[in-house]
Amino acid sequence: MTLFVEQxxxxxxxxxxxxxxxxxxxxxxxxxDLVNLAHGSLYMLGAYFAATFTAWTGSFVFGAVxxxxxxxxxxxxxxxxxxxxxxxxxxxxxxxxxFGLILFFDELVRLIWGPGGRSLAVPxxxxxxxxxxxxxxxxxxxxxxxxxxxxxxxxxxxxVMRTRIGMLIRAGASNREMVGALGVNIKLLYTxxxxxxxxxxxxxxxxxxxxxxxxxxxxxxxxxLAFVITVIGGIGSIRGAFVAALLVGFIDTxxxxxxxxxxxxxxxxxxxxxxxxxxxxMLIYILMAAILVVKPxxxxxxxxx
Amino acid sequence: xxxxxxxxxxxxxxxxxxxxxxDVTFEVPDGELHAIIGPNGAGKTTLIAQLxxxxxxxxxxxxxxxxxxxxxxxxxxxxxxxxxxxxxxxLFLDLSVLDNVALAVQAHAGHSFRFWRNARLxxxxxxxxRDALEAVGLGHRAEARASLLSHGEHRLLELAMALAGKPxxxxxxxxMAGLGPDESARMVEMLASLKRRYTILLVEHDMEAVFALxxxxxxxxxxxxxxxxxxDAIRADAQVRDAYLGEDADV
Amino acid sequence: MTGALTLRNLTIAALVLVxxxxxxxxxxxxxxxxxxxxxxxxxxxxAAVSLNLILGYAGLMSFGHAAYLGIGGYxxxxxxxxxxxxxxxxxxxxxxxxxxxxxIVGALSxxxxxxYFIMITLAFAQMAYYLAxxxxxxxxxxxxxxxxxxxxxxxxNLSNKTTFYYVCLVLLFASIVLVWRLTNSRFGxxxxxxxxxxxxxxxxxxxxxxxxLAGFVIAGTMCGLAGALIANHTDFVSPAMMFWTRSGDLIVxxxxxxxxxxxxxxFGALALLFLEQFLPAAISAVVHPFDPASAARAGxxxxxxxxxxxxxxxxxxxGGIDGLLGALSDRIQRARKGGHG
Numbered sequence: 001m002t003l004f005v006e007q008x009x010x011x012x013x014x015x016x017x018x019x020x021x022x023x024x025x026x027x028x029x030x031x032x033d034l035v036n037l038a039h040g041s042l043y044m045l046g047a048y049f050a051a052t053f054t055a056w057t058g059s060f061v062f063g064a065v066x067x068x069x070x071x072x073x074x075x076x077x078x079x080x081x082x083x084x085x086x087x088x089x090x091x092x093x094x095x096x097x098x099f100g101l102i103l104f105f106d107e108l109v110r111l112i113w114g115p116g117g118r119s120l121a122v123p124x125x126x127x128x129x130x131x132x133x134x135x136x137x138x139x140x141x142x143x144x145x146x147x148x149x150x151x152x153x154x155x156x157x158x159x160v161m162r163t164r165i166g167m168l169i170r171a172g173a174s175n176r177e178m179v180g181a182l183g184v185n186i187k188l189l190y191t192x193x194x195x196x197x198x199x200x201x202x203x204x205x206x207x208x209x210x211x212x213x214x215x216x217x218x219x220x221x222x223x224x225l226a227f228v229i230t231v232i233g234g235i236g237s238i239r240g241a242f243v244a245a246l247l248v249g250f251i252d253t254x255x256x257x258x259x260x261x262x263x264x265x266x267x268x269x270x271x272x273x274x275x276x277x278x279x280x281x282m283l284i285y286i287l288m289a290a291i292l293v294v295k296p297x298x299x300x301x302x303x304x305x
Numbered sequence: 306x307x308x309x310x311x312x313x314x315x316x317x318x319x320x321x322x323x324x325x326x327x328d329v330t331f332e333v334p335d336g337e338l339h340a341i342i343g344p345n346g347a348g349k350t351t352l353i354a355q356l357x358x359x360x361x362x363x364x365x366x367x368x369x370x371x372x373x374x375x376x377x378x379x380x381x382x383x384x385x386x387x388x389x390x391x392x393x394x395x396l397f398l399d400l401s402v403l404d405n406v407a408l409a410v411q412a413h414a415g416h417s418f419r420f421w422r423n424a425r426l427x428x429x430x431x432x433x434x435r436d437a438l439e440a441v442g443l444g445h446r447a448e449a450r451a452s453l454l455s456h457g458e459h460r461l462l463e464l465a466m467a468l469a470g471k472p473x474x475x476x477x478x479x480x481m482a483g484l485g486p487d488e489s490a491r492m493v494e495m496l497a498s499l500k501r502r503y504t505i506l507l508v509e510h511d512m513e514a515v516f517a518l519x520x521x522x523x524x525x526x527x528x529x530x531x532x533x534x535x536x537d538a539i540r541a542d543a544q545v546r547d548a549y550l551g552e553d554a555d556v
Numbered sequence: 557m558t559g560a561l562t563l564r565n566l567t568i569a570a571l572v573l574v575x576x577x578x579x580x581x582x583x584x585x586x587x588x589x590x591x592x593x594x595x596x597x598x599x600x601x602x603a604a605v606s607l608n609l610i611l612g613y614a615g616l617m618s619f620g621h622a623a624y625l626g627i628g629g630y631x632x633x634x635x636x637x638x639x640x641x642x643x644x645x646x647x648x649x650x651x652x653x654x655x656x657x658x659x660i661v662g663a664l665s666x667x668x669x670x671x672y673f674i675m676i677t678l679a680f681a682q683m684a685y686y687l688a689x690x691x692x693x694x695x696x697x698x699x700x701x702x703x704x705x706x707x708x709x710x711x712x713n714l715s716n717k718t719t720f721y722y723v724c725l726v727l728l729f730a731s732i733v734l735v736w737r738l739t740n741s742r743f744g745x746x747x748x749x750x751x752x753x754x755x756x757x758x759x760x761x762x763x764x765x766x767x768x769l770a771g772f773v774i775a776g777t778m779c780g781l782a783g784a785l786i787a788n789h790t791d792f793v794s795p796a797m798m799f800w801t802r803s804g805d806l807i808v809x810x811x812x813x814x815x816x817x818x819x820x821x822x823f824g825a826l827a828l829l830f831l832e833q834f835l836p837a838a839i840s841a842v843v844h845p846f847d848p849a850s851a852a853r854a855g856x857x858x859x860x861x862x863x864x865x866x867x868x869x870x871x872x873x874x875g876g877i878d879g880l881l882g883a884l885s886d887r888i889q890r891a892r893k894g895g896h897g
Contacts, residue, residue, distance in 0.1 A: 383761030420744075
């Protein structure tokens with residue numbers, strides 16, 4: 001039972017983290033129609049920045065704030081220098097161009113931080129367990145992740161649904177040309193949106209750092225999941241990204257924990273131990289393929305494109 | 306009444322809150338040139354798209370040559386003899402003019418799971434394509450890249466491609482869109498020459514052309530048919546004047 | 557009338573000559589490394605040729621093409637592992653498994669368009685990656701070694717590097733000839749029409765899905781054969797062969813070389829692998845006069861140049877190498893005409 005609750009929470013936490021990543025991706029995708037493979041690089045930079053700034057300032061929170069700011073700046077710089085020239089072009093151009101950026105950032109990080117990766121420790125004031133239910137303890141840090149990401153999700157909701165900028169974002173997702181025709185400074189809007197996406201990615205990167213990793217190429221692994229979520233949720237839909245991220249987070253976490261056992265019960269120990277690891281990893285992709293076959297536009301297709 | 310070549314009954318299509326096609330019923334007998342007119346946003350292109358198969362109607366039926374084609378996919382309708390030209394030019398711009406039409410011919414010349422022989426050397430395809438180009442007066446442009454043609458030539462190429470598949474019925478969506486007066490006059494001549502050989506459904510804004518060519522006219526406003534009949538009757542219809550032609554329509 | 561003697565055609569002819577005569581160069585200079593490098597280039601060029609069929613000619617952006625290298629490779633490796641070293645079983649099996657995978661992936665993916673298509677092909681490739689990674693019997697993440705190269709019952713000895721090189725080269729040329737005939741055939745015209753304007757293709761009467769699927773399967777099968785070759789070349793297969801970034805490398809080769817051209821993929825494979833091999837040394841050489849101490853290290857970061865280079869190619873040289881050659885050829889032709897006028 002304890003394991004079940006713990007894995008549920010892990011699934012929630014992983015899902016929310018993925019949401020941060022996917023939200024930025026789906027925004028940029030939905031509004032600027034830009035396929036950004038380098039989104040994972042911003043995630044990686046967030047983690048590296050946090051590791052360094054925390055070491056400099058001695059404080060996790062300070063380090064985190066500086067890391068988010070730095071990632072935001074890098075994101076906006078990338079938008080101005082590179083992304084601007086890709087708007088309106090073929091998706092193939094986006095894929096190639098941003099693929100080139102991945103190579104660039106991987107090497108840049110190697111140049112600055114060396115090939116060995118970094119470590120970032122859980123801040124001491126969060127390094128304990130909390131009894132969330134009688135008899136069930138859960139790491140405070142992971143709870144903090146859940147709280148922070150939910151807060152960010154709420155902030156995004158308010159931003160998109162209740163502010164002027166949010167209205168422009170929703171309008172842009174439906175009809176880009178119109179928003180431009182309305183006299184809004186599209187260039188600035190795009191830079192800000194891209195920056196927002198970068199900041200979200202950086203936040204996700206730094207938060208997972210104490211639990212998982214800070215190393216070159218970490219972006220490439222998780223980027224696929226983020227894209228899967230974007231596609232399942234429906235491109236341009238933050239709500240879709242939220243639902244899909246939770247779905248993916250749960251299925252992936254629970255799948256890895258319980259699927260081997262389930263498979264063992266069904267197929268017997270031998271068969272399960274050969275098939276389980278592979279199948280658990282594949283679950284997410286099987287899910288995406290299944291959803292796309294039934295709903296080719298994702299669960300919540302946004303606007304008319 | 307003899308079974309019309311095209312019979313549309315109760316066709317409806319909604320996009321979210323917007324009713325693009327509202328219970329449209331009309332028919333086109335074999336050999337007739339039937340025009341569809343109406344103000345912008347009346348749903349004319351949407352109607353054509355449902356007839357040719359790019360869109361599927363929500364409710365209603367479409368019968369063509371005696372068969373129900375309401376749910377038949379677009380490519381198969383082409384093989385049943387229904388050909389369409391597009392309001393916004395939709396060609397293979399990076400191929401030659403001849404290649405464009407040859408593809409239209411190829412689609413109706415057996416299957417294309419031929420992997421070895423050079424298709425550009427198939428005289429059957431190439432000759433039929435040249436004939437279609439000659440018929441619309443583009444024979445001299447056969448080797449040119451499609452993207453290099455003028456707008457007027459593009460509209461003619463649109464027509465050639467619709468004709469290449471030897472259809473029974475043509476669905477022409479504003480073939481004169483964007484044409485100057487000379488080119489329009491030539492297009493009207495062209496359409497007149499096609500009149501008896503093909504059954505034609507013509508969507509057009511150019512009222513002179515419409516009243517010169519049409520045997521019967523259907524008027525569409527906000528997706529609904531408000532009038533249907535011979536050109537004189539339409540010209541005189543008060544509702545039509547209000548909605549579209551205007552008080553002093555003198556065509 | 558200048559005929560076929562354009563710069564572009566001459567370059568292609570030179571390329572073919574270089575590839576054909578390479579072993580002679582190696583025999584004369586003893587530079588065996590070049591033989592290894594060029595064998596790799598030729599095999600990956602074949603993979604790129606297969607991707608070009610669907611990407612360059614049909615406009616299908618498959619981001620999971622590296623999966624077929626893995627599937628073909630693993631089929632050969634697994635059969636070898638299970639005691640079936642004969643090429644007469646391994647290679648047809650590699651073709652069959654690749655074709656089957658392509659059929660399934662294509663049937664499910666080709667119903668989607670645009671970025672959804674990219675994602676779903678990518679997802680299927682990742683599935684193949686995880687399948688290989690999670691199968692302990694065949695090495696999992698560590699990969700699987702080949703005890704011996706595919707056996708042709710003594711007729712062809714693949715362990716002989718020169719022989720193997722020529723086998724790969726012949727297969728590369730055969731695949732180019734196949735693509736040449738395919739793209740000019742009725743089938744190829746359909747693919748080109750689909751790339752140009754799929755909606756119109758359907759309107760004029762083509763059931764486009766079945767043709768796209770056929771192209772997809774042909775491309776996957778061809779790449780599976782390249783996979784069988786690469787397994788023999790490295791005597792080793794691993795899941796990493798199928799990771800999505802490797803599919804990205806293949807796309808880069810196709811675009812860099814010139815999409816939708818016959819020899820583009822070969823130029824692309826050559827360019828990318830040469831850059832990979834020699835750019836570090838080139839960078840070191842450039843840095844050396846200024847800062848000898850860090851020259852060696854500087855070469856390590858060659859991908860910092862490659863990344864933006866890709867971006868530049870995308871933005872300014874869309875036709876790739878073949879396109880540049882074509883543009884140069886035109887310039888030369890016009891200059892000639894002007895000079896004689």
